[in-house]
Amino acid sequence: MAANSNQIVVEEVIFLGTGTSGQIPSVSCLSVPRPTCAACVDSVKPNSRNRRRNTSLLVRARVAPKSPRQDVRTHSNGNGTSVNGDAVHTVDPNLSAAAAKSHVRNIVIDVGKSFYEGAIRWFLDYGITDIHAVVLTHEHADAVLRLDDLRDWTMYRDDQPSLPVFLDPPTMAAVSRLFPYMVDETKATGSGLVPKIKFCVFDPTQPFNVLGVEFAPFVVPHGKNCTSLGFRFSNVTYLSDVSDLDEKAYEWIDGSDIFIVDTLKEVSHVSHFGLDEALAASERIRPAPRQVYLTGMCHLMEHHSSNKKLAKLYASGSIGMPVECAYDGLRLDVRDKSPTSLVAAERITASIRQQQLRPTVAAVKQAASKAQAEAASVATAAQPADAGRPIWADAHGRVQAALTAELQSRSAEVSTADLIAMSEKP
Template identity: 30%
Template sequence: MSPNLTPSVELIFLGTGTSSSLPSISCLTQPPDAETRGCRACLSTLEPEGKKNIRRNTSAVVRMKDKLGRTITIVIDAGKTFQAAALEWFPKHGLRRIDALLLTHAHADAMNGLDDLRGWTLGGSIQGHVDVYLSQVTFQEVKRSFPYLVSKEYASGGGDVPDFIWHIIEDGVPFEVNDTGVFVTPFSVQHGRFFSTTPCPAYTPTPNGLVGDAAPVEMLKKMNINGLESPKPAHSVPKEIIQPYLCFGFKFQEHLVYISDVSHIPEPAWSIIRGEKDGKRPTVCVLDCLGLKRHTSHFGLDQSVATARELGAVRSYFVGFSHRVSHEEYVTITEVLGGMTHAEEELSEIEKVGIGLLGEGEEIWTRPAHDGLKVLIDSELRAVRDETYDQTK
């Protein structure tokens, strides 16, 4: 790593865990006489050395210079554990004002912390309002779930609610953050599927924005979505159309690609991620990796590795972890991905399984992110340094 690195971007991970966060309550409350103990990752959090296995809902801060040379702070997602994450990491990293909040999707681990942003805006304590950038579908869900956050006449009690200005953004269309000269491109990826064709009240579940309508098959085919139809015997009833749940990833110019919740990347998103439109591949990639196995709504390790290889960023960081695989085990697995060797007798069974999932391909630098990790990106030099892994070389 060059000692002359001049960071153009700071990336700070506020959370790196799945929706239920880590540790798992089921592991920590396992009775002593149970046939199986809690997992290594969760039990390690009871000791100081296990701190990296305490993982809140996946969320991040991106800091960049605006056109006037001022540093702006962009937060990605405010989920169920956002308040606790902000209390720990904002003071440590010198963070205060939020210039923009980007929402990837409308799941609880991405937006249920919106109400906590009153700590920033109530009485103008830090700022008068927070600018929120989100899709029309996610905005509809915010209105359904938290109507008082959109229209204050629905507030009750003391009426102490945060102040937001809502900005609707579109798939594949770059947007500027508040006249700062900082541009971000959202792109849609598949994050699992809907398990009902019946819409929730006042909810718009479909990609085409029509309440109650199924997503047009031609639209889904155009997006090259996996599994458009569930397999059924030829003599059965007409095939069910599987309706994908779409989630935003974000590309911050040539600096960073952020994909926190994904089960499949359609081709239109790939053209943005690879930089086919601007000719610039990102320096850093953040990728979903729920665990070793594939999941309906998330990448498994093999998919995360294949995507990181395809993208070819200088460094890739994995996020969104469930329990059972510890931070240390992910470090060992990703070290092997980068070409390091470990004696087999020193490997855990989980590490052996993970290494077996890496597949054939080039050696690349990847590591598991952890809550509080700070990454410095110099896109001009295509150089990266972070405060954990570069301290251990």
């Protein structure tokens, strides 16, 4: 199966923030004569993994060329498209010329109170220069309050069109109240020093496209009178603010290789998952995710001791998959390395679109079963020396082993010491 000329592959995510609205450290913890809060005391050390800003995630995707052997030089044909050999793909009008040429897409989820500080730290560390789109989960300050700072990525750039910001109707209403001058230019000062933003309001019950990356939103409770959005994109589910999940949500979450979930602290909370709830939600996912990352932690979840506890739970078989606390600056390669999972995801998506129905658990299982059989056939036919084959073909000769491993328990016997050592590697 050859890649389409404009196929977008989500390659990695970077955690720009993994903390609560209050962030870590807490000034009140550090200002007492003898501070005793382990997380806050540790957080002021250089490169501490207890330093946590508001939850925010950078999703990085790349346009996959039709073939690695194909000449990637492009030229305009004068009608809004670019030509790449005999392949033609539409140039997204939301991208600058430089970004379109680089084939990279940087999509930020949430720009809360500490977003700019996080960008200063992690954009510089990872050599990131552009933001191409923003997606918002909900209307709270820890998700939207630094929208104005997006001006730094839009001002004085003649080739930069308006930055698309994707949000649901309730969040759009809140943004209109908070930043009227960004929504209505007649309410600005006239200096022009405001971010060039194009607000893209989406239906939270339907998938939407962000520069070629499909996001599937689903509404979740965030306390008694609030809601937030979870997002499924590629093989990742991201849930930064959640207090409960129903079966409809799992229709989107099921099949995720990587599950990123809100975990405020060990005990339950009215507007966020506690640790037990986050672990229960992770165990409910079918098939089990390859990895679970906790985010949105307060200072009661000290990074190192929490990861030691989670490693022991996994080693003892108390939980069925690896779980660990994420940390600001964590960079994950999320490209699907399982041949059956990638083919299944593509087949599931095609099946859903063909039927024009939202996915059900039964539909996902049926499509996945068909995809597994096809994956075995396709991978067996692949030639190991073919460097141009898609990544799932790298499993030539090992598909049956991969299928067997998928069905086996993920609680392989690994020593607690080894797991702790792995969880704390810098």
